[in-house]
Amino acid sequence: MSIFDNTTSKGTFFEKAQRFGKSFMLPIAVLPAAGLLLGIGGAFSNPNTIRAYPFLNITWLQNIFTIMADAGSIVFANLAILFAVGIAVGLARSDRGTAGLASLLAFLVMNSTIHSLLKITDTLAKNNLAQAGQGMSLGIQTLETGVFGGIVVGIMTYYLHNKYNKIELPQFLGFFGGSRFIPIISSFAAIFLGAIMFVIWPHFQKIIFGIGSIVGSTGYIGTLIYGFILRMLGPFGLHHIFYLPFWTTALGGSAIINGQLVEGTQRIFFAQLGDPSTTHYYIGISRFMSGRFITMMFGLIGACLAMYQTARPEKKKIVGGLLLSAALTSFLTGITEPIEFSFLFVAPALYVLHAFFDGCAFMIAHMLQITVGQTFSGGFIDFILFGVLQGVSKTNWIYIPMVGIPWFFLYYFSFKFCILKFNLKTPGREDETDEISILTQNNTPASANQNRVDCIINGLGGKTNIIELDCCATRLRITVKDGNLVRESLLKKSGARGVLKSGNAVQVIYGPQVTVIKNELEETLNL
Incomplete structure (x- = not known):
């Protein structure tokens, strides 16, 4: 029986992966707002920025920026609990509030159990928590399981919720039946989960570090493959499952910042964002993030121009407005589906070419050590906040437009050639019976x-x-x-x-x- 379904029907892998993938969207949805707060607050309250722009050195203004930075950083400091609750709520079929509460309790109990075992075994670190693989989670000193621990708790809670939320207990215990049983059973299960994590997590962490080193040892080719796979998973909505481990766990690397062990590319970036001693952002950002800006702000815009120019003259007016809107969405926010789905089904070979170009963009960003971070997309807003405002010395952001402009023409000429050469039915080139309504x-x-x-x-x-x-x-x-x-x-x-x-x-x-x-x-x- 799959943890994703306890019914008698056998769902496809796609169904199960879809449900798991969409459960990530609830915690991910809060990241853009938190990123904006941290990006603006951290950028304008940074001592280096104040020295460069003295007019910002106004007490009340700096107080506002400090509050914004702290409000954003607290979200990224507690990603594990957000994923624990978000995944349980996202996967639950009904009574999602109970699933979320039960997951919160289970997360607390798991970490409290680990803390107790660390004390019992006299391995509770007194200082240098990061070197011991320990950290603080909601005021509890525990093993640094990061987002992975939150994901495990979320899945466990969902499984228990799905299995027992309609349980009927004997009459004298009837009050604790149904939904009320879920927080109880989840808390007890979390004790055992904490004990298991206490035993296996140090070994598992070594394995993760080893895998991360393998990814690192593949160099630029490995980065290209990462970008290609990421883009190919996009149409199936499964890309969240692929990139999140690199962004939020030790697979994306680890660093000690302000005496704390921070794991995952995105978590490292936002920790460094609030650290005024940072001189250049973590190199993993160039591998797992920065390439997106080249494709989303420049490459796909060239693809839109190519599709517009190859459309039939009588349809250019309609297609032009639609492609312009899609291009602006990609450029500003990094959301690319409106463009990609305009040619994915009618010209899948073009999409494979696009995925290859995107992989190359990631590789070039790695080669040029472009370290512009992001919340969840690679659009102009993130580019300004986490690139331009952070300075060239920290991010090498200037290389993005330098590479992006040729990338625009690469997409434009390659798409235009393929569309005309193979008579691809991109928007505005459909048969007369086709409906433009899909756009x-x-x-x-x-x-x-x-x-x-x-x-x-x-x-x-x-x-x-x-x-x-x-x-x-x-x-x-x-x-x-x-x-x-x-x-x-x-x-x-x-x-x-x-x-x-x-x-x-x-x-x-x-x-x-x-x-x-x-x-x-x-x-x-x-x-």
Whole structure:
């Protein structure tokens, strides 16, 4: 029996991976706001910045920046608990509040158990916690399990919640049945989990360090492969599963900052962001993050221009507006699905080429030691906050436009050549019977919202066919009873840019406005 499903039906791997992947989106969703606070506050309160721009040295202004930096840094300092709660809530099918509370309790109990075992075995570090592999978590001195520990707790809690949330106890214990049983059983299970982690985590940490060193030893080619795989997983919505271990665990490297052991590329970056003694950001950022800016701010913009220029003259006006909107979204926010899904299904070879170019962008960023960090995307906003405002000496941000401009032309000429050479049906080049509606931006007036919702529900096989409904940054993620009832034509008429279906798991790509669509659906379905 899979931990992702305790029903008798056997879901596909895609269904299970989709549910696991989308559960990451809840904790990830808070990172952009926290990153903005930390980026702006840390950048403008940094002593080096104040020396360069003396007009910022105003007491009340610096107090505001300090508060912003602290408010952002506390989020990244507690990513483990965010993932513990977020994954439990994201995976739970019902009664998600109980799952979240139970996961919080389990996380506390697990770390408290580890703390007790460290005291009992007289291995509790008195100083140099980082060298001992220990750290502080919510005021508890424990082993530094990081985000991995939070993920394990979240999965364990979900499994127990899914298995026991409808349990019926004997009458004299009836009050503790059902949902009330979940925090109890999760807390007891967390004691055993803590004992297990106390024994195996030091060895597991050595293995992670070893894997990280292997990734490091592959050099630039390894970075290219990382970028290629990351982009190829994007259409399936599974890329979160791939990159998060590098961003948040020791797979992405480790560093001691202000006497604390920090693991994971993104966590190291944000720890260094608040450290005025930092002279150059961690090199792992150039491997696992910075290449995105080259592709999202420049490369895909060239692809949009190529698709516009190769569109039929009578369709250029419609396609131009749609591609311009998609290009701006990619450039400003780093969200690329509106562009990628415009050619993924009609010209998959172009997508493979795009993935290869993206891998090369990561490799070049590594070679040039570009260390511009990010929250969850590689757009202009993050580029300014975490690149330009941090200074060239720390980030080498100047190389991004220097590489990006040639990258724009690389995408432009290669896409234009392939589209014309192989007569690819990119936007504006469809047959007369094809509908351009797959690129509709869904900027529908309020009076049309219900029609869109009805169209989506009918496209998913009706209300009774929908089991689960959720979304990530750009796509609806749905589990249905019968995948054969899903009609892609109706979903595309509702404004979907693309539809992915595997068994009973369905993903419908709409773009950044997907959360509005999800809320409309939940209201109609009374979820």
